[in-house]
Amino acid sequence: MPPPLPKSPPPSLKARFKNAGSLFRQLPGTFRLFWEASPRLGVMLGVLTLVAAVMPAAIAWVGKLIVDGVVAREPVLHLVALEFGLMVGSTAVERSLSLVRELGRANLGNLLNERILHKAMELELRHFEDSDTYDKMQNARREASSRPLGLVMDAFSIVRNLVTLSTYAVLLVSLSPWSVAVLVVASIPAFIAEARLAEEGFRLYSWRAPEGRKLNYLEWILTRDSHVKEVKVFGLGPLVLGRYRALFQKFFQEDRSLALRRMGWGLGLGLVSLGAFYGCYAFVASRASLGTITVGDMVLYLGVFRQGQGAFQGILSSVGSMYEGALFMSNLFAFFDIPTGQEVPRALPARSPPRGHHNAIELRDVSFRYPGKEAWALRHLSLRLEPGEKLALVGENGAGKSTLVKLLLRLYEPTEGDIFYGGVNLKDMDPKDLRSRFGAVFQDFVRYQFNVAENIGLGHVEALEDRPRIVRAAEQGGASTVIEALPSQYDTMLGGWFEKGFELSGGQWQKLGVARAFMREDAEVLILDEPTASIDAESEHALFERFQQLAAERIALVISHRFSTVRMADRIAVLHNGQVEELGSHAELMARGGRYAHLFNLQARGYRD
Numbered sequence: 230m231p232p233p234l235p236k237s238p239p240p241s242l243k244a245r246f247k248n249a250g251s252l253f254r255q256l257p258g259t260f261r262l263f264w265e266a267s268p269r270l271g272v273m274l275g276v277l278t279l280v281a282a283v284m285p286a287a288i289a290w291v292g293k294l295i296v297d298g299v300v301a302r303e304p305v306l307h308l309v310a311l312e313f314g315l316m317v318g319s320t321a322v323e324r325s326l327s328l329v330r331e332l333g334r335a336n337l338g339n340l341l342n343e344r345i346l347h348k349a350m351e352l353e354l355r356h357f358e359d360s361d362t363y364d365k366m367q368n369a370r371r372e373a374s375s376r377p378l379g380l381v382m383d384a385f386s387i388v389r390n391l392v393t394l395s396t397y398a399v400l401l402v403s404l405s406p407w408s409v410a411v412l413v414v415a416s417i418p419a420f421i422a423e424a425r426l427a428e429e430g431f432r433l434y435s436w437r438a439p440e441g442r443k444l445n446y447l448e449w450i451l452t453r454d455s456h457v458k459e460v461k462v463f464g465l466g467p468l469v470l471g472r473y474r475a476l477f478q479k480f481f482q483e484d485r486s487l488a489l490r491r492m493g494w495g496l497g498l499g500l501v502s503l504g505a506f507y508g509c510y511a512f513v514a515s516r517a518s519l520g521t522i523t524v525g526d527m528v529l530y531l532g533v534f535r536q537g538q539g540a541f542q543g544i545l546s547s548v549g550s551m552y553e554g555a556l557f558m559s560n561l562f563a564f565f566d567i568p569t570g571q572e573v574p575r576a577l578p579a580r581s582p583p584r585g586h587h588n589a590i591e592l593r594d595v596s597f598r599y600p601g602k603e604a605w606a607l608r609h610l611s612l613r614l615e616p617g618e619k620l621a622l623v624g625e626n627g628a629g630k631s632t633l634v635k636l637l638l639r640l641y642e643p644t645e646g647d648i649f650y651g652g653v654n655l656k657d658m659d660p661k662d663l664r665s666r667f668g669a670v671f672q673d674f675v676r677y678q679f680n681v682a683e684n685i686g687l688g689h690v691e692a693l694e695d696r697p698r699i700v701r702a703a704e705q706g707g708a709s710t711v712i713e714a715l716p717s718q719y720d721t722m723l724g725g726w727f728e729k730g731f732e733l734s735g736g737q738w739q740k741l742g743v744a745r746a747f748m749r750e751d752a753e754v755l756i757l758d759e760p761t762a763s764i765d766a767e768s769e770h771a772l773f774e775r776f777q778q779l780a781a782e783r784i785a786l787v788i789s790h791r792f793s794t795v796r797m798a799d800r801i802a803v804l805h806n807g808q809v810e811e812l813g814s815h816a817e818l819m820a821r822g823g824r825y826a827h828l829f830n831l832q833a834r835g836y837r838d
């Protein structure tokens with residue numbers, strides 16, 4: 230796979246050439262993808278491009294024969310008919326090329342989008358939490374439907390124009406060999422200037438990609454429904470718009486300077502080409518008036534020279550836009566190449582503790598720090614959850630509670646130490662097997678813009694159609710009353726994104742989230758990460774009473790800042806700076822008079838006074 234492009238502009242000329250080289254190394258990979266998307270379209274594109282490339286020379290040649298025939302007063306109708314036929318053919322070829330382009334865009338765009346989604350499924354949580362990888366994925370998604378096809382089409386357009394130019398050269402050589410030399414020589418400065426400016430433009434765009442994303446982000450703040458309340462209350466509009474404007478102005482200055490230079494060079498070098506054209510024109514016209522060449526030759530010369538310059542321009546602009554296409558592809562290939570597979574079990578075949586409710590969870594001297602981070606999120610943490618135990622995790626923000634859950638679900642692996650489930654090291658288990666034993670409600674649970682039944686059923690995909698089970702889960706999660714009041718009950722479409730979607734309150738959504746966790750009837754472990762944050766006090770109490778019954782045999786891990794919830798747990802672990810500072814039942818910890826007792830009294834006093 231080609232190496233990814235450097236992020237900053239290359240310093241030296243040599244480095245620039247290397248950079249340009251790495252751009253064109255994206256081509257084979259892109260063609261392979263196009264071929265995979267549809268071999269038939271690939272063949273059609275190749276054949277049509279070649280036919281389209283030789284058509285102009287054939288038409289010009291027949292045009293010359295017609296003029297010569299007319300001057301010699303010979304019959305030319307058959308030649309006119311031939312030219313008509315060629316024009317019809319040319320039009321049909323152009324139309325077919327447009328069709329191939331359209332179909333190619335759909336096929337290739339679809340293939341790539343699917344691959345991107347597939348890759349996204351393979352990625353692990355650590356990738357999503359890494360901004361570099363996340364950026365790569367968002368960039369890949371944004372232009373997958375247009376850029377790759379653009380690159381293929383640009384490459385074909387260059388081939389087509391090169392073939393056209395060669396056929397023109399053959400026609401012109403017979404007429405005046407040195408005019409071919411003039412055509413080529415007069416175009417070289419324009420070629421160099423265009424290539425340089427295109428490269429500069431490309432560097433400009435790639436260089437400011439992060440700022441471009443910032444621009445999008447500012448736009449997003451002002452246009453998203455989820456942001457509108459804060460934008461209005463804090464009066465953020467003018468500030469965000471001001472930042473947007475400043476960034477845009479910066480882009481605009483750079484763009485204008487590039488556009489002005491492009492215009493200056495384009496005009497100057499255009500005049501050189503025009504001068505070359507008219508010099509040759511004068512020469513050819515005088516030869517025609519002297520009778521050294523025919524009038525048809527002169528007409529052929531004029532047409533071909535003009536169109537030749539057009540073809541040349543075509544090549545230049547294709548080279549320019551290929552830079553951007555290639556940049557996109559290098560990004561895309563880098564995204565596809567992100568190594569995954571760290572979730573593979575260490576032991577083969579993977580080990581699997583017996584199903585049921587007899588498995589304990591044990592953390593042995595676990596330390597963890599996030600990739601690329603210095604600070605420890607968890608440090609020397611040892612903890613054992615007995616089968617059926619309800620453990621509450623408390624601690625201030627950033628103490629490491631959610632991190633501990635991520636390690637239990639093997640979304641990350643401990644940096645040091647080990648975690649065992651039913652005596653089996655998590656590293657030796659298949660993560661799918663492990664996760665299938667958990668039911669979970671997260672702090673940032675998802676509000677799916679699907680109907681109610683699906684919102685709950687997604688907790689156990691295999692039972693998505695099992696309505697009685699969904700109804701049961703809804704009752705257990707305390708969501709039934711909410712659902713009964715909806716216009717089409719379980720079939721009510723939720724969320725405001727689609728037509729007829731019904732918007733729920735934060736607490737109502739949360740009840741569905743809890744019900745979703747209860748879909749896993751055979752879950753061995755339940756994780757409730759702040760499940761009651763937006764649930765009212767009465768519902769919370771009801772939920773926890775039900776929860777005590779339902780979780781009867783299972784291990785339950787509850788993270789909460791509400792001590793009324795926490796105190797219902799068998800034991801409470803107080804996390805502080807990534808370590809277990811206190812561990813025991815509510816009564817034990819209260820008697821101890823440490824951090825837990827302090828926090829509990831603080832909250833209780835708030836209610837009593």
Ligand SMILES: Nc1ncnc2c1ncn2[C@@H]1O[C@H](COP(=O)(O)OP(=O)(O)OP(=O)(O)O)[C@@H](O)[C@H]1O
Pocket residue numbers: 358599602606624625626627628629630631632633
């Ligand atoms: N994705 C991440 N990348 C890097 N550091 C992280 C990441 N997530 C959390 N941290 C850091 O790890 C530490 C523990 O965070 P964690 O989210 O586990 O805390 P928490 O106890 O769940 O907090 P809260 O009560 O606010 O939810 C914090 O210092 C935090 O800054």
